[in-house]
Amino acid sequence: MGNSHSGQLSARELEELKGPFSDAEFDALQALVAESDANKGAFLERFSLGPLRGGSSDHVLNDFGDVLYKSFARTDGDTCATNNHLTIVHVAKAAADCIRSSSTTVLRALVSILNPSLELSPPELHQLFMVCMLMADDSNSSSPAGTPKDVREFIPMATSMVDAFQLHSSHITPSTLAAWIPTHAPLLHTVFSSWMSRKCLGVHSKVSYVAPRLSHPSDILSRGEALALSMQSVQLQNNWDRLYTSTEDGLSFNRLTYHLLGYTGPTLLVMTDADGATFGAYADTPWKESTKFFGGPGCFLFRTTPSFLLCPATTGAASNYMYYNTKGVVLPRGLGFGGTTSKCRLFLDDELDDCTSALKCGSYEPGAVAMKGSFRIQMLEVWGCGGDECKLAQHHYRADTAELINRARKVDKAQFAGNAFDREMFLSKTFSSGADGIRLADDEH
Structure with missing residues (x-):
């Protein structure tokens, strides 16, 4: 018919x-x-x-x-x-x-x-x-x-x-x-x-959407929450690689730093607090140590539990999207989104026990991402959304960093060998047996 x-x-x-x-x-x-x-x-x-x-x-x-x-x-x-x-x-x-x-x-x-x-x-x-x-x-x-x-x-x-x-x-x-x-x-x-x-x-068929596939089950997000977040950005589709989870890696800012740095793609941070809320942020730019804000307008803040909230980047002049400083003395040490260096819209301090959230800022749309102004993290996960190339880049970054640290720990002992005082002061144990052996050999000869 x-x-x-x-x-x-x-x-x-x-x-x-x-x-x-x-x-x-x-x-x-x-x-x-x-x-x-x-x-x-x-x-x-x-x-x-x-x-x-x-x-x-x-x-x-x-x-x-x-x-x-x-x-x-x-x-x-x-x-x-x-x-x-x-x-x-x-x-x-x-x-x-x-x-x-x-x-x-x-x-x-x-x-x-x-x-x-x-x-x-x-x-x-x-x-x-x-x-x-x-x-x-x-x-x-x-x-x-x-x-x-x-x-x-x-x-x-x-x-x-x-x-x-x-x-x-x-x-x-x-x-x-x-x-x-x-x-x-x-x-x-x-x-x-x-x-x-x-x-x-x-x-x-020609498709423009593919659901995310997680490398590991999430301890925080339900399948529905992950799918809802994937409807925010094309980068949140396809594979999510778990970079960090507090349940296995420990709730530590140092461990978080280790798993963040060197990854060259966008990341999704998801956390729960003591009150049971689930919220976080999407970072469209690789993390780096800096005293200034960085990132792009693809970033957004969100909450999935107890109610749904999306705070995309504003279209105004403000561009304080991402903040990451672990070495500063004057500026706060931690990780943040929006606001200013003295008061981020969402801020995780370097102890992860005195984190803060504000209702509004110039860089993101308003809304209470966390349910309280101050909160303690119960669980935290970081997902990498950049694919295999970004994981490989992080692998190379870690290898290069380890090599630099290894080199810094080594002392070129040869520079002390020509100076009697340095040899005796710093390398006496290293050279004593060798020197005695030389003298003994000379005497026997």
Whole structure:
């Protein structure tokens, strides 16, 4: 039926419908129509969010393929919805809106899937965030195909995001979401469009989002929290390499310094305090010893628990993004973000037991990153987001540093050998046996 409908289209209509798609991509869409026409169940399976566990009875999550099928059928009006089939017109138009459109149009398409009226309730907004996190997790899963996903890993983060949005607006529409998302989940639309591209276009898909894959399980972040953070920056996608963890390396600023310095890529610092809050910062620039601020506008501060908060860099003139000083006498010794050298917006002192947080500064958007002005760190992790080259650079840095230290410890004993006083004063034990041996040999000779 789908193919026969495409046959009823004129060449001009078909060319207009093809629009943003290549020949191979449009062929893939037509194959999708034929597949769904022959077996609707195949469509439902293709667009399923996967087997889920964790006690979820949510129809949208458990039957997303069916929800999407009905949404596709509405793309060209309701005329074919009752006939229970899709045509190339439905699929091509829906795919164009979801895959080859602006971020605003993609977001609008996502909202319309959950509610055609384009106004969501808080539970429907929760579904939207859950859908996106499940889609994100599907993009780079290390689990074998068919492994059920535990929805409980994503529910708390979705709840936090809903609560954060409701501080912004009580009306949930594409326009209010479009105003909030750029500062809280700027890459959320790429999660949806990339997932749809893979499902609709198969091997011809072009994706712009890949979920992070962690080198080790995190003792702090849930999977949902990691995925939410990955929607902030392209650098937070793909692999996260654990550089430091207080649970194994010890909660020590010296150990933190060792694991930070020499890494040439961006890093994510995540910590918990004694009150159970989870927060941190993303550093877009390698760490270095300095008495001045450094870093770039890609940095941001965040909190994931007990509520979600994102504080991106401001667009103003202030550029006090990162601070790292362990040798200063006049300036505070520690690690910080924002503020001034005398009072950072977020500051970890060199003992990690008198850390501070402020509500606002000129370099980052306002908000309480930590729940209190002063806090003690319970756990701390640092993740490297720069890939293998950055890890290799750190390996070389450590080798070079060790070599310099080794050289500094060695004393060129030859410089003392020609001076009797220095030889006796500093190297008497070294040269005594040798000198005695020489005298003995001379006497015997």
